[in-house]
Amino acid sequence: MLKALEGSQAIAQTVALCRPQVVAAYPITPQTHIVENIAKLVADGKMDCELVSVESEFSAASLVLGAASAGSRTYTASASQGILLMSEVLYNIAGLRVPMVLTCANRAISAPLSIWNDQQDSMAVRDAGWIQLYCADNQEAVDTTIQAYRIAEATELPVMVCMDGFTLTHTLEPIDIPEQDMVDSYLPPFNFKRALDPANPTSVGTLVSPDFYSEARHSHHHALLDAADEIIAADNDWKQLSGRSAGGLLSVDGPDDARIGILTLGSVFGTLSEARDEYTELPPTKLIKLRSYRPFPVDALRHACAGLTELIVLERAISPGYGGIVSAEVQMALSGKPDMPRIHSFAVGLGGRDIPLDIYRKLHAAIKVPEPRAFSIIDVEPEKLPVEDHGIESANTDSNQQRSIS
Amino acid sequence: MKTNKRAVTADMLVHLRKNQPRFEGIESGHRACLGCGEALAARLVTEAAGPEVMIANATGCLEIFTTPWPESAWRLPWMHSLFENTGAIAAGMEAALKAQGKPTKVLAFGGDGATFDIGFQALSGMLERGHNVLYVCFDNEAYMNTGIQRSSSTPHAAMTTTSPPGSERMGKRHLKKNILTIVAAHQIPYAATTSVAYASDLRKKVRRAMEIEGPTFLQIHSPCPLGWGHDSAHSIKVARLAVQTGLFPVIELERSELIGSMPIRHPRPVTDYLKLQQRFRHLFNKDDARAVEELAHIQALADHNIKHYCLDGEGMDALDSDGADTVRRGGMRWA
Numbered sequence: 001m002l003k004a005l006e007g008s009q010a011i012a013q014t015v016a017l018c019r020p021q022v023v024a025a026y027p028i029t030p031q032t033h034i035v036e037n038i039a040k041l042v043a044d045g046k047m048d049c050e051l052v053s054v055e056s057e058f059s060a061a062s063l064v065l066g067a068a069s070a071g072s073r074t075y076t077a078s079a080s081q082g083i084l085l086m087s088e089v090l091y092n093i094a095g096l097r098v099p100m101v102l103t104c105a106n107r108a109i110s111a112p113l114s115i116w117n118d119q120q121d122s123m124a125v126r127d128a129g130w131i132q133l134y135c136a137d138n139q140e141a142v143d144t145t146i147q148a149y150r151i152a153e154a155t156e157l158p159v160m161v162c163m164d165g166f167t168l169t170h171t172l173e174p175i176d177i178p179e180q181d182m183v184d185s186y187l188p189p190f191n192f193k194r195a196l197d198p199a200n201p202t203s204v205g206t207l208v209s210p211d212f213y214s215e216a217r218h219s220h221h222h223a224l225l226d227a228a229d230e231i232i233a234a235d236n237d238w239k240q241l242s243g244r245s246a247g248g249l250l251s252v253d254g255p256d257d258a259r260i261g262i263l264t265l266g267s268v269f270g271t272l273s274e275a276r277d278e279y280t281e282l283p284p285t286k287l288i289k290l291r292s293y294r295p296f297p298v299d300a301l302r303h304a305c306a307g308l309t310e311l312i313v314l315e316r317a318i319s320p321g322y323g324g325i326v327s328a329e330v331q332m333a334l335s336g337k338p339d340m341p342r343i344h345s346f347a348v349g350l351g352g353r354d355i356p357l358d359i360y361r362k363l364h365a366a367i368k369v370p371e372p373r374a375f376s377i378i379d380v381e382p383e384k385l386p387v388e389d390h391g392i393e394s395a396n397t398d399s400n401q402q403r404s405i406s
Numbered sequence: 407m408k409t410n411k412r413a414v415t416a417d418m419l420v421h422l423r424k425n426q427p428r429f430e431g432i433e434s435g436h437r438a439c440l441g442c443g444e445a446l447a448a449r450l451v452t453e454a455a456g457p458e459v460m461i462a463n464a465t466g467c468l469e470i471f472t473t474p475w476p477e478s479a480w481r482l483p484w485m486h487s488l489f490e491n492t493g494a495i496a497a498g499m500e501a502a503l504k505a506q507g508k509p510t511k512v513l514a515f516g517g518d519g520a521t522f523d524i525g526f527q528a529l530s531g532m533l534e535r536g537h538n539v540l541y542v543c544f545d546n547e548a549y550m551n552t553g554i555q556r557s558s559s560t561p562h563a564a565m566t567t568t569s570p571p572g573s574e575r576m577g578k579r580h581l582k583k584n585i586l587t588i589v590a591a592h593q594i595p596y597a598a599t600t601s602v603a604y605a606s607d608l609r610k611k612v613r614r615a616m617e618i619e620g621p622t623f624l625q626i627h628s629p630c631p632l633g634w635g636h637d638s639a640h641s642i643k644v645a646r647l648a649v650q651t652g653l654f655p656v657i658e659l660e661r662s663e664l665i666g667s668m669p670i671r672h673p674r675p676v677t678d679y680l681k682l683q684q685r686f687r688h689l690f691n692k693d694d695a696r697a698v699e700e701l702a703h704i705q706a707l708a709d710h711n712i713k714h715y716c717l718d719g720e721g722m723d724a725l726d727s728d729g730a731d732t733v734r735r736g737g738m739r740w741a
Contacts, residue, residue: 021502049505050501052501054494054535059491062488062494066495066497066498066500067498067505069495092487200483
């Protein structure tokens with residue numbers, strides 16, 4: 001049944017349906033509403049778990065690691081600086097191959113301080129060895145959270161569910177929260193076969209010499225690659241049960257004959273989808289919604305890009321001194337493909353900069369160039385840049401080009 | 407038929423004691439240095455705690471020398487995560503065991519670096535939230551695993567690789583952090599110090615802590631022959647002198663109140679302790695006025711401890727046997 005719920009409220013209710021035994025978290029905007037709602041569910045007796053309000057994100061991640069290693073299903077959530085503070089533990093959790101679910105309420109990274117949305121936080125830990133799933137709307141976030149537990153426990157890998165801060169976490173949408181019976185039938189109780197147990201003592205987290213480290217990394221890498229099958233299966237099974245897919249590894253939306261594609265992660269998909277309906281005069285466009293960023297679905301992406309001549313990769317984070325993080329990987333994934341599209345890399349909506357429908361028109365205009373331009377932040381406002389950054393010069397060039405095209 | 411009812415002799419008792427099955431949580435064959443105080447202390451703790459435990463172990467010597475993959479010296483469920491999160495890992499284990507309704511007690515093991523310094527926040531959080539965890543700090547007074555760098559537990563004037571003596575310095579400039587008082591200030595039910603030189607005291611305190619539902623803390627003074635620069639055969643002697651000089655007070659606190667101390671009948675001069683260790687050798691240059699001053703300073707610290715913690719055992723009670731097997735109860739009542 002559809003209910004009007006704030007994204008965070010929906011996530012809290014969904015987490016409760018997944019029956020974690022231990023939840024630990026530290027407050028950070030825009031994750032706070034999730035843990036506040038969980039705390040209320042616990043206080044009202046609607047959720048039976050050990051809720052531990054820790055003294056830092058570092059301890060939040062550590063506490064759920066200890067709890068999961070002792071055999072409990074766990075949950076935590078964070079954002080931004082909290083994800084960075086956790087980062088050492090995030091690598092450790094993944095390396096120890098301990099399954100758990102974390103919600104990242106995506107937010108920009110300081111400095112300058114910004115509490116608003118982009119995806120620099122989860123991108124900063126993309127190499128931590130976690131599965132990363134990006135959600136385009138709150139229903140996807142609900143369904144992905146449930147699936148995440150199944151994926152984590154089947155693959156013995158932690159899963160980070162990424163949902164854009166404020167854009168999703170603080171937005172009311174009609175959301176279907178599944179029935180407990182449905183979730184129970186989908187998600188069997190957690191049975192961690194490597195859980196610590198006095199009856200069968202094992203040593204976890206030992207020192208390895210160079211004799212074994214490479215093999216551990218190899219196994220971890222391949223476990224992530226192999227997780228793609230489980231991500232697809234978990235989504236298919238959930239669709240059978242609920243009637244909804246959360247988007248598998250990636251999904252393609254748009255006419256088959258489209259020659260232009262825009263690849264996105266997260267909620268900007270909704271904006272572009274609406275813009276496409278608005279700007280019908282622009283050429284047909286496929287929207288590629290990349291849900292599984294880790295594992296990175298190379299084959300699915302190559303398949304999705306068949307027939308495209310132009311591919312715009314819309315970044316919500318940057319690698320300063322290089323440019324687009326996702327575009328670099330897309331470029332590599334498509335290289336060697338005979339009909340490889342031209343790849344255009346733009347960042348948009350950094351630190352909560354509003355992404356208007358008009359961005360769709362701007363993107364279409366920006367790719368009408370003889371050669372794809374270098375990466376740029378497409379919504380930078382040149383008049384705000386100091387002269388010494390040569391911002392006005394280069395930004396003027398950008399806007400001149402855009403003016404001449406539009 | 408003749409029944410042979412043998413009299414129980416002292417020899418028999420010794421024999422029985424030596425042969426009684428004793429649980430060992432940490433096996434021999436690990437890679438600790440000769441005379442390692444921490445290895446012995448860890449063994450004594452696990453013996454006293456028994457098999458129904460789960461251990462969270464911070465990064466450090468103990469972790470390294472017990473678990474070089476694919477070997478392990480542990481006969482207990484044991485986990486090492488990171489350096490600075492042992493309090494939180496242990497708290498998570500405890501929360502999970504509580505949720506699962508299991509009686510297993512969680513132990514957290516960390517060195518002084520993991521406890522006094524980098525893991526202090528996670529420890530404080532664990533204590534404040536009242537997790538049922540016994541946190542054991544193996545205090546060898548420096549970062550030994552990385553090659554003897556100073557920590558906030560390193561005693562005043564000690565030489566480490568990052569507090570070397572020289573024309574401008576006399577070793578560590580700062581005092582040893584009083585971790586026990588800070589820990590006890592969390593109003594936890596039980597916090598105590600002990601020394602690897604007093605095995606019975608150590609075991610007794612572990613058993614006491616094991617029985618308490620809630621956070622407990624044990625700081626075990628554990629010599630490091632390599633880091634302190636003493637003969638490997640003299641670890642126990644050195645550890646005992648730390649207690650007998652008053653430099654390492656062996657005390658117990660309940661809810662931050664002093665409730666017990668190990669008395670010292672004949673306090674030894676601090677030089678008896680210091681001179682056995684290379685880390686203090688710069689204090690024995692008689693031509694250096696600074697050295698003479700520092701020795702007086704250290705003696706004053708010991709004298710202060712003896713007074714402050716009521717350690718002076720002279721004439722106080724007939725059972726006082728120089729601390730080896732007596733812990734006075736009653737604490738501040740003597741003060």
